[in-house]
Amino acid sequence: MTKEYDIVVIGGGPAGTAVAGGLKAQGKSVLIVEADLWGGTCPNRGCDPKKILLSAVEAQQRAKNLQGHGLTGVPTVDWPALMTTKRGYTDGINDGTLSGLQGQKIATLHGQATFNADGTLQVGDETVSGTDYVIATGQRPTILPVEGQEYFKTSTDFLDLDTMPKRVTFVGGGYVGFELATIARAAGAEVHLIHHNDRPLKAFDTEHVQALMGQLTEQGITFDLNVDLQRITKQPDGLHLTAADGFDLTTDLVICSAGRQPNVDHLGLANVGVTVNRGGVQVNDHLQTANPHIYAIGDVSDTPVPKLTPVAGYEARYLVGELTQPAAAITYPVIPTEVYAEPKLAEVGITTAKASEDSARYQVNTLDMTHWFTYYRLQTPKALAKVVVDRQSGLVVGASFLSEIADEMINYVMTLIQQKVTLAELQKLIWAYPTPASDLQYLV
Template identity: 45%
Template sequence: MKPVSETKQYDVAIIGAGPAGLAAAHQLHDAGKQVVVIEKYLWGGTCPNYGCDPKKILLGAVEAKESTEFLSGSGIDGQVNINWPDLMAHKNQYTKGISTGTEQSLTASDIDHVAGEATFIDEQTAIINQGGKETVTVSATDWIIAVGQRPANLSFPGSELTVDSEEFLSLPELPDEVVIIGGGFVAIEFASIAAAAGAKVSLVVRGDRLLKSFDETMVDSLMDQLDDRGVQMYFGTEVTEIASTDNGLEATLSFGNTLSAGLIVRAAGRVGNHDTLDLDKAHVQFSEKGVLVDQHLRTSNAHIYAVGDVANSPVPKITPLASFESKHAANEILGQSQPITYPAVPVVVYGTPKLAQTGVTTETASQDGYTVHDLDISSWYTSYRTGEPAARVKTVLNQDGQLVGASVLSSHADELINYLTSAINQGLTKETVSKQLYAYPSVASDLTYFF
């Protein structure tokens, strides 16, 4: 690591070495700014170390297993089982070099970086505590806060016996019975993975449905598919207590029943990591929803920006948007000041099957006079050839026939939603799409039928 003096002045200091912080660091460094990156945990951040990347590696095995099962009796014989220890070893082979490799990349790029926990002491200065052994003082003209979020804690008796998403993604063995608390992205994805790997999965949801920001009929279909895969769902229910037993754990539910489990996962929301930064001393305002930012991603301190999951910007908290916002904040620091505008954003729940949406939602469409096309594509060639049991697409068109929104339920949803997002961002209509040539047969070759 390039040495950093005990007190040093920078043009820009960035707290958080995830995709957002790193994108801004390289952009600003390449523009000639003196930059320092501060990270208290793993270089590279949540996504590649213990988030979306390792999760998708586990899902890769699930997809292979499901593809085989879809075609059972249609040309495929035999049974495929997931070997959890081998799968975890495969995941670990990928993640083990992320943090070291990221730090080495910063060194190779001649970008200063400090390992430790940052706390502000005034409007432009922070103390970096390096494990209690020593501290470094960093002062900067501008700051970018990109510290992300962490799983929310639970407060009932025995809640300390639960594990979070990072621990789930590093399990050396998967127990036979798994209870997951939550009804959002992470809960659905982990339930899908655990069930496919052979566990008996119970999903405890406080609300009356899953994934409230998604199309309700799509979610209902996803719930049917989860049910077919053996996931037991309890709605309007909370875990009120967890106790250790001779056989593992026992969760008491709010209506009195109990669930036995070898593992209980808390996936009931996330909270921002800004609460350790002493933001009051930097005159930065925040709420329980994150650091308050304006349309330029500036905080109440005009020289401090917040991006990604920790900012209260009105967009989904996903990695691509974090990087998108960080580049905008970097442009602001470089003097290219303008309000941020967001393109259509593809959001995917990597369940079984996958659920994705982008642009105008179907719920909003009916209020704004848009046209919604609802298509069951389970019998279409793309689904038929893979044996997929449930596939559906809803598209939203404006008065000019342009695609402005879409929802997809399919094992190919993550691929199809990207094509639909590009169509939205380009303002395409059926006529303009029909003039394009796509490889046939493929997911993309179905595009004209969605208008």
């Protein structure tokens, strides 16, 4: 017998649980299906555990920067204890998420969901149907198709390592590679990061990426640029990573950090006319797929915005509205993106690259803040900012920050951009002083 629901949500991560909860609160009957861990990537094996591990790195780096300037002694990372702290958080996520859903009286099913040709959904032995469906299955790490790819581990493995190997190598210089390389290095590993060209973190400001790599190099990370990995072989002294021109690196652990891909393979999307491309499930500006009763939100959907947890939540809130009272197409606010290395690199709004292509319209203020009070007191090795200002309105429309507090700065600047705060208005705000926020008036 086919159980029928108003809404069937496929995927129990941040996007799926938010849309399920929101629609249930609107009186809909809702089923949510998860094939793996309830809670999804972010709290189980993404942002949250990563930032727990990073907390030790941040505290260590802060102490390092003050050596000779007021502090003596640098704490060392105790990886097993740090992992216990991480698991103290992650171990409760699956059950906590599931009981949260049950507490909201949302029906749950665990298993792989596949659309049948008649439009119903198969989850193991169960067949269910929904008036509407929401695909929110997220992404997973891409594994590069090189010889010996079976030796690749992923960020998921790294974030749950019982012990830190002596030698760790990351293949792929996106934000995941940079972040986990920073953690591995602080935990004492010899760390390499291999990237196929000389421009890792390509979405970020070139000079700021260079400065970040400079600092990570000083911390002991080796960047192997312009290396196109060809082969991984297991030999008595470790895993050998080889490439053209005699590149041969021996390592104990190799993490493939070369991007992520949408989880669409087993959904039977072709059965229901849902189309997919490299960026994920194709949706229109109402987050609706080619099948008008099937929607896709969060990391799995092919939208023009970064795939981030708060974006998933934003899309979920939009879709709750759309499925209860259809309205306008989705529009997005400015979205900050960040590399949680140490230092951190963050940007928001109009990129510096785009601004310099249109210098009639945009002015870029380039600031070396290293000797500003905020950074002097922390003895920050380098603090950089670029602020993009719209010449006509005088409003800030974009920014890039490199420093240990880039996350704080980018959140302030996001607010200035989104709320269209002018310099005159900014000077009417009184911030706690001296704090990073009280520097804002000097950025414009």
